[in-house]
Amino acid sequence: MGDYRQAYDRSLRDPEGFWREAAEAIDWDVPPGRILDDSDAPLYRWFPGARLNTCHNALDRHVDAGHGDRPALIHDSPVTGQQRTFTYAELRDEVALFAGALRRLGVGPGDRVVIYLAMVPEAVIAMLACARLGAVHSVVFGGFGAPELAARIDDARPVVIVASSCGVEASRVVPYKPLLDRALGLAAHQPAHCVILQRPQLVASLEPGRDLSWSDAVAGASPAECVPVAATDPLYILYTSGTTGRPKGVVRDNGGHAVALRWSMDAIYAAGPGDVFWAASDVGWVVGHSYIVYAPLLTGATTVLYEGKPVGTPDAGAFWRVIAEHRVNVMFTAPTAIRAVKKEDPTGKLIEGYDLSSLRLLFLAGERLDPETYTWAGERLGVPVIDNWWQTETGWPIAASPRGLEDLPTRPGTPSVPVPGYRVRVVDPSGADVPAGQDGAIVIGLPLPPGCLPTLWQDDERYVRSYLSAFPGNYLTGDGGRFDADGYLYVMGRTDDVINVAGHRLSTGAMEEVLAAHPAVAECAVIGVHDPLKGQSPRGFVVLKSGATITEDQLRTELVAMVRDRIGPVASFRRVDVVPGLPKTRSGKILRRTMRGIADGVPEPVPSTIEDPAVLDALRPILTT
Ligand code: COA
Ligand code: AMP
DSSP, X not given: OOHHHHHHHHHHHOHHHHHHHHGXXXXXXXXXXXXXXXXXXXXXXXXXXXXXXXXXXXXXXXXXXXXXXXXXXXXXXXXXXXXXXXXXXXXXXXXXXXXXXXXXXXXXXXXXXXXXXXXXXXXXXXXXXXXXXXXXXXXXXXXXXXXXXXXXXXXXOOSEEEEESEEXXXXXXXXXXXXXXXXXXXXXXXXXXXXXEOBTTBOOOOOTTTEEXXXXXXXXXXXXXXXXXXXXXXXXXXXXXXXXXXXXXXXXXXXXXXXHHHHHHHHTSOOOTTOEEEEOSOTTSHHHIIIIIIHHHHHTOEEEEEOSOSSSSSOTTHHHHHHHHHTOSEEEEOHHHHHHHHHHSTTOGGGGGSOOTTOOEEEEOSSOXXXXXXXXXXXXXXXXXXXXXXXXXXXXXXXXOOTTTOOOOOOTTOOOEEOTXXXXXXXXXXXXXXXXXXXXXXXXXXSOOTTSOSSBTTOHHHHIIIIISSSTTEEEEEEEEEEOTTSOEEEEEESSSEEEETTEEEEHHHHHHHHHTSTTEEEEXXXXXXXXXXEEEEEEEEEXXXXXXXXXXXXXXXXXXHHHHHTOGGGOOXXXXXXXXXXXXXXXXXXXXXXXXXXXXXXXXXXXXXXOHHHHHHHHHHHTO
């Protein structure tokens, strides 16, 4: 039996023994006694009774072990022309100081801090400063609009918000502070203070009493020590798109998270202390939380924080420059980023200009990895390309080829095999396992391994309803797919209203709520259709209210602007058609799946329950153009 198989079988047969051993890689103030608390199933808790501090494990322990001079964080920012490296000792000191500043502003254990910064070192510093105090951070991605930020502020109810004056995109400077002010105008909850990082590209005006600059906040602050917390205490909340407009507050605990991420670096990413690890994602997404910030630092590796794009900053060789310049050993990004590079530099000639000899592995995740992109990257870079499948909810891979355990061969179109800890099943609507080769819903038998969400923020009921009720005893991933005869898992796409645009997770339901709010719209549907670059892109369809006088052009312009304003530019909502009617079942359910199939040119049976086939026929030509 191979090392993977052995580890996998053991993780399911003896989960407590398996994770007890993995927990030895973490420094505990009170070491785990009991490993799994199942007394409140289906809600499970890992390492009850144990205590630790995540920031201590990410920073102080490495400094204490004599590695203070090792680079911890490299900020590489082609959009501002800046680069800066922090050693472990320097990062520990910056974090301790900012933690002292937050403490002075009233932040204590369990308090929430919303972080709305761009891809700057201060984002990492603010996150770790919260962890140091036992406070709970909630990072909001910069590409969201003010109402999305407001919804997160109202749900998390932060004591302090840490924001930057602006973000710097390839094409423009995005003023963040006015977005924050607008969000606070919309939100019912108000924080005691906002700490604003003034960036030279755009200095923001501050509201006296409430706002203070980052430099004023740290001036005279005394460094804070690490506060030990319960392993089961929350480390962060990360909001993610569900099927409705209300985002889900995914909670991450301290203990299970530290154990699982540290283990994943060895077992899946084959990266160890001193390696240079680069996740070209954004700290606003789960990939950024797990593999820009926590996992590399828990491991004592060097992490790269890249403030730029795969193309246009300045060209499609940007990724190769970063690898060569910082001697990156393991890289992680989204398939979209590779597709963007491939589009600009199809033969990969820009690669030739750089020494990529340090690179051992390329990991891709965030959306389905199409075989062409997999093959292109593997051939051009000459390193194994590892597809890995996971979600905000799990925080680390559910399926991958675990390179630290065994060099299982990878194959195009599949993220390989279930990772130890995850009892992955493919089931039919009755919950029975389907045979290999047959599609079904992908579920994970409970308990989920450490590191996965224990619940949704202050909403156990929604957690159980959304994830644990469809197939009792199992977690519903929301993805569909199949196993092949060799146990390789094929993840084919969401079975709900979540779409993935350029690796960004978005809710079509949320976009429909925006369209429906327009006074001229009687009804609407938004579907995700295939996009050669971004994987998927949203398309809207609206039916006019009778008597509406607005022109179709005007309506389209207003609807696109509304989605950009309310959800954010990241939605990339550009196309909406005015249609005479929407196809529905006799019970009134819009046939979104059928519409998507027609738009993507894939066979999708028309349900026999369709109310009026003529409505669908009228829509076909619009869907296929
Ligand atoms: N702050 C403010 N605005 C942001 C933003 C941020 N952090 N991130 C994106 N936006 C804006 C962009 O400026 C763009 O605005 P525009 O409509 O005015 O041009 C819009 O949101 C869409 O952005 P994006 O999806 O990034 O598209 P793009 O066309 O600018 O770039 C790619 C295309 C493929 C280069 C880019 O999507 C990419 O790098 N994708 C990789 C995704 C990734 O790493 N995902 C993380 C999961 S692992
Ligand atoms: P997010 O929560 O933003 O990480 O998005 C999670 C969703 O992205 C999953 O439910 C999948 O639909 C999709 N996804 C992520 N990684 C992969 C992958 N490697 N293959 C297929 N789909 C993926």
